[in-house]
Amino acid sequence: MRIGDYKESYAADEALFRTPTARAWLLVLLAALAVFPFLAGDYLLYLANLVGVLAIGALGLNILTGYTGQISLGHAAFMGVGAYATAVLATRLSLPFWLSVPAGGAAACLAGAVVGVPSLRIKGLYLAIATLAAQVIFEWVFTNWTGLTGGIRGLNVAPARLPGFRFDTDRRIYFLIQGVLALHAYGAANLFRTRVGRAFVAVRDRDLSAELMGVNLFRTKILAFMVSSYYAGIAGGLWVYFTKVVTPENFPLSLSIQYLAMIIVGGLGSIPGTLLGTVFVTLVPEGLRSLTQVAQAVAPGAMAWFYPMRDIVFGAMIVGFLVFEPHGLAEVWNRIRRFFALWPFPK
Amino acid sequence: MEYLLQLLASGVVTGGIYALIAIGFVVVYKATGVINFATGELMMLGAFFAWTAMTAAALPFAAALLAAVACSALVGAAVERVVLRPLLGQRAIAVIMVTIGLSSIFKGLAQIAWSGEYRSFPDIFPRRPVILGPVVLPSRQAYPFLIALAAIALLWALFRFTRTGTAMRATTDDQATAFGMGIDIRRVFSLSWILAAVTAALAGIVIGAIGGISPQLGAVGLRIFPVVILGGLDSIGGALVGGVVMGILENLAGGYLDPLLPGGGVKEVAPFAALVLILMVRPYGLFGTRDIERL
Numbered sequence: 001m002r003i004g005d006y007k008e009s010y011a012a013d014e015a016l017f018r019t020p021t022a023r024a025w026l027l028v029l030l031a032a033l034a035v036f037p038f039l040a041g042d043y044l045l046y047l048a049n050l051v052g053v054l055a056i057g058a059l060g061l062n063i064l065t066g067y068t069g070q071i072s073l074g075h076a077a078f079m080g081v082g083a084y085a086t087a088v089l090a091t092r093l094s095l096p097f098w099l100s101v102p103a104g105g106a107a108a109c110l111a112g113a114v115v116g117v118p119s120l121r122i123k124g125l126y127l128a129i130a131t132l133a134a135q136v137i138f139e140w141v142f143t144n145w146t147g148l149t150g151g152i153r154g155l156n157v158a159p160a161r162l163p164g165f166r167f168d169t170d171r172r173i174y175f176l177i178q179g180v181l182a183l184h185a186y187g188a189a190n191l192f193r194t195r196v197g198r199a200f201v202a203v204r205d206r207d208l209s210a211e212l213m214g215v216n217l218f219r220t221k222i223l224a225f226m227v228s229s230y231y232a233g234i235a236g237g238l239w240v241y242f243t244k245v246v247t248p249e250n251f252p253l254s255l256s257i258q259y260l261a262m263i264i265v266g267g268l269g270s271i272p273g274t275l276l277g278t279v280f281v282t283l284v285p286e287g288l289r290s291l292t293q294v295a296q297a298v299a300p301g302a303m304a305w306f307y308p309m310r311d312i313v314f315g316a317m318i319v320g321f322l323v324f325e326p327h328g329l330a331e332v333w334n335r336i337r338r339f340f341a342l343w344p345f346p347k
Numbered sequence: 348m349e350y351l352l353q354l355l356a357s358g359v360v361t362g363g364i365y366a367l368i369a370i371g372f373v374v375v376y377k378a379t380g381v382i383n384f385a386t387g388e389l390m391m392l393g394a395f396f397a398w399t400a401m402t403a404a405a406l407p408f409a410a411a412l413l414a415a416v417a418c419s420a421l422v423g424a425a426v427e428r429v430v431l432r433p434l435l436g437q438r439a440i441a442v443i444m445v446t447i448g449l450s451s452i453f454k455g456l457a458q459i460a461w462s463g464e465y466r467s468f469p470d471i472f473p474r475r476p477v478i479l480g481p482v483v484l485p486s487r488q489a490y491p492f493l494i495a496l497a498a499i500a501l502l503w504a505l506f507r508f509t510r511t512g513t514a515m516r517a518t519t520d521d522q523a524t525a526f527g528m529g530i531d532i533r534r535v536f537s538l539s540w541i542l543a544a545v546t547a548a549l550a551g552i553v554i555g556a557i558g559g560i561s562p563q564l565g566a567v568g569l570r571i572f573p574v575v576i577l578g579g580l581d582s583i584g585g586a587l588v589g590g591v592v593m594g595i596l597e598n599l600a601g602g603y604l605d606p607l608l609p610g611g612g613v614k615e616v617a618p619f620a621a622l623v624l625i626l627m628v629r630p631y632g633l634f635g636t637r638d639i640e641r642l
Contacts, residue, residue, distance in 0.1 A: 133622045322434060
């Protein structure tokens with residue numbers, strides 16, 4: 001039980017993980033992540049990698065939408081830009097992954113800057129529609145620029161490798177993905193302790209006041225788009241080495257919507273929430289799939305219900321969280337934490 | 348020349364149908380400030396209601412149309428009351444996402460109720476094509492266009508001449524004042540969703556009659572965004588003009604540019620490219636209210 005929360009220096013007050021309990025749990029989590037691939041089967045490992053890649057993208061979207069208040073319906077397209085840039089550099093120039101993935105991030109970052117330009121003139125609902133257009137246009141480019149992207153057949157990429165080591169199995173690439181994720185989650189959490197990150201939040205809360213306080217709106221909004229797209233691009237690059245193939249169907253509008261669902265379910269403007277939301281939104285359909293497989297044994301034909309039920313559950317999840325738990329899983333998590341902070345005494 | 352006329356004519360026809368969908372969208376946006384991403388799925392539901400009434404219940408077309416309109420009105424009212432009202436005045440992202448969530452739910456429900464198969468609509472129009480000078484319009488396009496026009500005229504009359512329509516316009520203009528004058532705002536919100544569902548149902552039936560229906564029909568709903576942005580999100584006249592312009596643009600781009608590009612698909616992407624340009628130059632569209640906000 002924690003009875004007090006005294007801090008004796010500014011450094012302690014500004015720390016990312018403020019209490020010994022939080023630091024201890026973080027170590028437990030990291031240890032669990034480190035031993036996970038040696039205990040888990042192939043399927044769980046695949047899911048962990050999927051969640052890892054998507055979580056990086058979701059962090060990016062939460063920086064843009066949750067922290068800066070700019071809605072994007074085109075996040076999957078930026079992931080696609082990163083993925084194609086990585087794949088092209090890896091196949092044409094045979095760049096190693098530690099160059100091609102960051103290059104994918106940079107390419108997505110540039111694309112984000114271009115799409116972000118209208119965000120100064122238009123906002124809210126109009127911006128959502130502008131990014132929707134970006135999604136449609138990028139998807140079209142992925143399909144039609146066959147010389148570069150390979151059209152609908154896509155591009156095949158060899159596994160990532162270091163001298164003497166190939167990331168050719170899910171177990172091996174697990175460490176790469178989770179390492180990059182940890183780095184980017186740490187970066188995102190730190191971002192909001194800097195001037196730039198605070199400016200993002202100020203723009204979200206009231207853009208006019210932010211401008212009056214000396215925040216350059218145009219620069220800040222563009223920067224938010226760039227950072228967010230960079231995250232998406234890195235996710236795209238890792239996606240390439242994870243699945244070893246990239247096609248236009250990997251980055252549809254529905255993925256953009258799934259990203260938005262993740263940050264809404266997780267909690268807008270919360271880094272741990274983003275991670276929780278990604279896990280939740282990715283695993284719920286998988287749970288439904290296992291449930292259907294069990295039902296299939298009892299009632300043949302249950303499998304036909306899987307896809308419609310997945311749509312319904314996905315929609316109900318979004319609507320349910322928005323209506324009943326608008327601050328998402330992050331708020332649920334905080335409630336649990338507060339409860340145990342005083343436990344076993346009543347509040 | 349004849350090819351151009353043909354493209355223009357089918358552009359106008361498609362545009363009329365887009366305009367019909369866009370009007371339902373604009374009505375909701377005007378009254379409640381909600382961008383309805385479930386428009387396409389409301390269309391799909393309406394089309395399936397009519398299809399069921401005609402095939403399973405063997406009703407004549409007119410009766411099936413009425414039944415579909417009634418069912419859709421119920422759906423629209425329920426959506427507003429159960430889902431949208433608790434979110435009144437919430438952030439834009441909440442409102443957008445809730446309609447996206449609804450569209451996913453509707454799609455799933457439709458797959459369960461009617462299975463994912465593609466079905467052709469019963470013949471409801473005479474088979475003979477309509478010939479206008481050099482232009483030949485298949486009857487499956489010409490009559491739907493007339494239905495769309497009639498529906499638009501009806502809506503216009505409703506807004507212009509009836510007491511309810513006036514109340515709706517007043518609410519759009521200034522909610523607080525309208526409320527002060529004794530207009531029941533909640534009823535107006537509910538009514539605008541009902542209108543949106545009904546126009547969507549009509550559009551769905553019309554589109555179903557042209558090309559058949561499946562739970563994936565809702566994807567057409569995305570195409571109205573260029574239409575409403577061009578016309579202005581809150582202008583009914585704009586929806587009409589935007590619909591026709593985008594219909595023509597789409598057909599011209601498809602007719603002239605598609606053969607030049609290997610992958611094709613210009614027809615689908617051209618309106619969105621136009622959308623980006625419009626947003627850059629004139630974000631409030633041709634006839635939308637110009638929000639003056641100086642930064």
